Structures are given as structure tokens and as C-alpha cells.
Amino acid sequence: MTVIGMLHYRADPRKVFKSYVFAATAKSEGVGFFYFTPGKVNIQEKRIKGKVLKNGEWVDMDMPFPDVIYNAGSPMTEKADEIHDHLSKHIPFTSHSIGDKISVYQRLKKGKKFAQYLIPTNVINNNAEFFEYTSRYSRVILKPTSGHKGMGVLFVEKIRNRYLLIDQDRNLELDRKEIDVFLSRQFSNQEYLIQPYIECKTKKGNAYDFRLHVQKNGRGEWVNSAVYVKIADSGSMITNLNSGGHTMYLDLFLKNQFGEYYFNVKRYLQRFSIALARHMDQLYDESLDELGIDVGLDSNQKIWIYEVNWRPGVAPAFNLEVDIPRNTIQYAIFLAKKQKSDTKIKI
Structure with missing residues (x-):
């Protein structure tokens, strides 16, 4: 039977809501499933102290290395990164980063x-680049290069000598000096991408x-x-x-x-x-x-x-919780089978 390991940085799977959904989906697909963190991996013995969902409760179990790993979270420490790299060299991972x-x-x-x-996109580091860009595009979007979930996104519209600025919490109208001060503060803490605004x-x-x-x-x-x-x-x-x-x-x-x-x-x-x-x-x-x-x-x-x-x-909303974990589990099974097939061919 194929066994899937779900790798995450949180020690308690109860704090990772989707762990329940994926464990239940794996059971319905007829495959084994356990949850684990990098700190519970014993590389020398190829064993993992994981957690298995039984009767709605997560139970500690000592497990052999899984056939495939659903890497649901990124490593948070240097040691975790080393374990992550070791596992990925020997066991297929479902996910791979595409970069920033x-x-x-x-x-x-x-x-x-x-x-x-x-959309034409540039990294912007200072006010001069911003003012040069807004001389070409009267409406622009600024996004933190490392941002996610819409946090830190700014909309700016130049209207003659004033600037309308909209973010998650504010709707401001600033003059050249005021936005100069505002941007200096932003750029000192974060690198941004700038794009012309596409009206949708x-x-x-x-x-x-x-x-x-x-x-x-x-x-x-x-x-x-x-x-x-x-x-x-x-x-x-x-x-x-x-x-x-x-x-x-x-x-x-x-x-x-x-x-x-x-x-x-x-x-x-x-x-x-x-x-x-x-x-x-x-x-x-x-x-x-x-x-x-x-x-x-x-x-x-x-x-x-x-x-x-x-x-x-x-x-x-909309019952997406059914299709998405099913595809993930089925793809993990596909990877495990492919790995076994490729290994047999090499032998």
C-alpha cells in the first residue's frame, strides 16, 4: 500500500486544518497517511515519529519513510532545511517552489x-524610480516582492500634481512632498514591484x-x-x-x-x-x-x-474542499508509483 507523509513545520496537526481533510481523503483513496515535522525525522534509521489520524484523533506512531511526501510547509530553520533536502533526494516531493x-x-x-x-513589471527601490514610472503611467500598483495575501499592496493614481493613494486601510490624497515622505518610509523597509494598473x-x-x-x-x-x-x-x-x-x-x-x-x-x-x-x-x-x-x-x-x-x-466556499485534496492525494499516488517504476527500470 502506498504511504503518503505530510510534511509541515507546525508540531500539532490540529492547528493545520487541511491535515484532517487530506488524511480523510487518503483513507477514502485506500492509501496510508501520516503527519510529521522535520524534527521527528531519524535519517540514520530511516524512521519518522509521525501522527496518524484514528477515530478523529491524532495518534503518535513510529513510521518508516513514506513512499511520497506532500510538502505542505516550508522549512523554518537551517536544521529543518537540511532534513528537507535529504528527504527530497530520496523520496519524491509533490511540490516545488516556482520562486518569488x-x-x-x-x-x-x-x-x-x-x-x-x-503586465510590465519592475523592481523599484527609491522615490526617483517611482516618479519616473508615474510620468509614463498615471495609475500604478506597488506590491511587496515578498508579499502574500494582498498585504502591503498600494494603488497610486497621479492626478496633475497630487497623488491618490489607496491601500488596505487608507484612502489618501497627497501632494508631491507628502508622498515623497510616505514612499521613503515604505522603501526603507521593503522592496517593491511596480506595474501599470490594469482596470478590471x-x-x-x-x-x-x-x-x-x-x-x-x-x-x-x-x-x-x-x-x-x-x-x-x-x-x-x-x-x-x-x-x-x-x-x-x-x-x-x-x-x-x-x-x-x-x-x-x-x-x-x-x-x-x-x-x-x-x-x-x-x-x-x-x-x-x-x-x-x-x-x-x-x-x-x-x-x-x-x-x-x-x-x-x-x-x-463552493465545495472546493473536496476536489482539491483529492487531486493532491491522487497525484501523490501517481508520483509514488512512478518512482517505483523508474527504480525497477534502473535495476
Whole structure:
């Protein structure tokens, strides 16, 4: 029987909600499953002190190395990083990092095939670069290079000699001196990316974008797990669901926005996500397993790629908790079987 190990940095699986879902899904798929942290790995004996879900409770069990590892969390210490590296050399991991926002942008740009869908993006380090950029684009978005969940994103619109600034909590109008002081403070603590603002708004004027969630299934093929819309509150530019945005049923949203053409837009998004995922697989040395692709549609219904994430979060609605863990578990089984098959061929 295939055994999957879920590797995470938190010691207590009860604090990792998805651990229950993945353990239950693994059981329904007829495979073994246990949870563990790097500190519980004995490299010399190839044993792990893991936790197995039994009758709704996590029970300590001494386990041999699993056939495949669902690496759900990144190592937090140097020692954990060493253990992570050792395991990855001997056991297939489901997930592999695609890098930060700017490295993904540069890789896609170099790959050319999807370069036309990229928003021009630059790393910005000082006020002079900001003012030069806003002389070309009157409306821009600033994103922390290491940001996530919409935290720290700034929208700035230049209106003659004044600047309208909107972030998660504020809506300010600043003059040149005031924004100069504001930006100096921001750039001293964080490196940012800057992009021209692509207007993607509902008929009521709310900013929105789409999350295209794609995964590999039990055959190692890319499939659409979900497409959902993220809508900013009135007066905000932040669509992220963890930072004030909200969502609604996709078909209802598309019908409201695109009328009789809603299904064409839906298929356009789904096909685009699969095509992009396949392309990105070709750009990396390690095979990818899951992507969260954030895109917008401009007034001409052209897709623009805002960013691509690995280990994407899941919308808290619409039964997505069923399909996503099933694809993850089935792909893990696929990797384990492939590893055994490749080993037999080498022997």
C-alpha cells in the first residue's frame, strides 16, 4: 500500500486544518497517511515519529519513510532545511517552489509564449524610480516582492500634481512632498514591484480578478480544480479574500457581467490556465503540481497575468474542499508509483 507523509513545520496537526481533510481523503483513496515535522525525522534509521489520524484523533506512531511526501510547509530553520533536502533526494516531493513574483515574471518573459499576457513589471527601490514610472503611467500598483495575501499592496493614481493613494486601510490624497515622505518610509523597509494598473472592474465599479486554480491529477495531467472571482469592496483595490475582498458563485458573476457570453469567458479562463500551467512545467527543472494563477480582464476582455503562486490557498466556499485534496492525494499516488517504476527500470 502506498504511504503518503505530510510534511509541515507546525508540531500539532490540529492547528493545520487541511491535515484532517487530506488524511480523510487518503483513507477514502485506500492509501496510508501520516503527519510529521522535520524534527521527528531519524535519517540514520530511516524512521519518522509521525501522527496518524484514528477515530478523529491524532495518534503518535513510529513510521518508516513514506513512499511520497506532500510538502505542505516550508522549512523554518537551517536544521529543518537540511532534513528537507535529504528527504527530497530520496523520496519524491509533490511540490516545488516556482520562486518569488519577479523571478516568475522574468521566467515567463524569457519563455516568450505567454509574454503578451504579462503586465510590465519592475523592481523599484527609491522615490526617483517611482516618479519616473508615474510620468509614463498615471495609475500604478506597488506590491511587496515578498508579499502574500494582498498585504502591503498600494494603488497610486497621479492626478496633475497630487497623488491618490489607496491601500488596505487608507484612502489618501497627497501632494508631491507628502508622498515623497510616505514612499521613503515604505522603501526603507521593503522592496517593491511596480506595474501599470490594469482596470478590471464590475459594472458597479468594484475591482475584481480571477483565481485560476490548477492541479495535476492521478495521471499526472493538469486539470482545473477551480475558477473563482475575488471582488474588492467599494473604494478598495484589494481583492484578496484574506484582506477584505469577497467572492460569489462564478457562473452568477459571469452572467451578471457578460450576459449571454458568460460561458465563453469561463471556457477562455479554463483553457488559458491549463495552457499556462503546461508551459510553466517546461520552464522548470522540477515538475510542478499546483498553481494559483491570478488574472484580470481589461475592457477588451484580454487576459492579463497579475501573478502566479504555488501552494495557493482555497476559496472558503463552493465545495472546493473536496476536489482539491483529492487531486493532491491522487497525484501523490501517481508520483509514488512512478518512482517505483523508474527504480525497477534502473535495476
